[in-house]
Amino acid sequence: MSKKIAVIPDQVLMKKIFIVRNQKVMLDTDLAGLYGVETKQLKRAVKRNAERFPKDFMFELNSKEIANLRCQFGTSSWGGARYIPMAFTEQGIAMLSSVLNSERAILMNIHIIRVFTRMREMLLTHKDILLQLKQLERKVTNQDGDIKLIFEYLKELLNPKTGPMRKIGFRRKDESTID
Template identity: 55%
Template sequence: MGKGIIISEEVITGKIYVIRGQKVMMDRDLAELYQVETKQLKRQVRRNIERFPADFMFELNKMELENWRSQFGTSNASDKMGLRYAPMVFTEQGVAMLSSVLNSPTAIRVNIQIIRVFTKIRKVLTDNLNLKLEIEQIKKKLSNQSKNIELVFEYLDELNSKLERPKKPRTKIGYKK
């Protein structure tokens, strides 16, 4: 990947998973992007563990690991996908913190790219939420308008039925001839 490391957004996005309701990246994927060994990345994290609270980084439990493997059709226990130990996964904040413990120029450049992708994802999700809210407001307005239109038609039907009824002759008031 060389000096001017450019990793496509698609590659980074493809390495972001949702685990425990959070968007995270796996230690091995990050190590690959940073061009370091996974064990080196984990070693640096463990040396600086105080920088990685649970909302920045956590290790997958057995069930999460099995679910993650099965999502990719690689549930072969003998393969273990090169995983001897439970993988560490990093949230957006954890990825940002990695730049302080992996202080190589490559790690810094890749980190900037990853953070930009996380930011774009957040923006898309926010835009999507705003769009859904606007659609709901439009639905409410349309619902109210359709109720008003129904009411207008009810009034028109009442008027029509009044017009169609035969009128009783009215008794005249005044002088009789």
């Protein structure tokens, strides 16, 4: 493995990871692009090796999931694709390198798996911080009003309130400014 692939920033890869059926997945079209193969080539390789991809490694999206992802994208990223997209979990992505068996696929898989690992570490760190904050909050007595106020602000930062968003754009003079 002497060739180097173009370094793709972690943030770019993270934007290609979606939550579907309570699992972090990447779509076949995104993976094909990263591996430098056509989506139909990736799908063919997966179907030829179906025994390597149980349901917890790869699944096809249903129409409701496709519609949900299209809403997240804003527009269809598939451009009216004729085939149902496949979603690959972290284990399925690891299995893809053995099926595609190209140097680029192997190198890209290593990079993707490292991003999944970093995401998992960030989530664990976030949970640890929340637990530590809760423990500290319990220790604070009623006399420490300023400290309790700080905890309230921290809670607001960690769990922002989502209300109706203010509409942006121009208004005619005869339109109301309050929505």
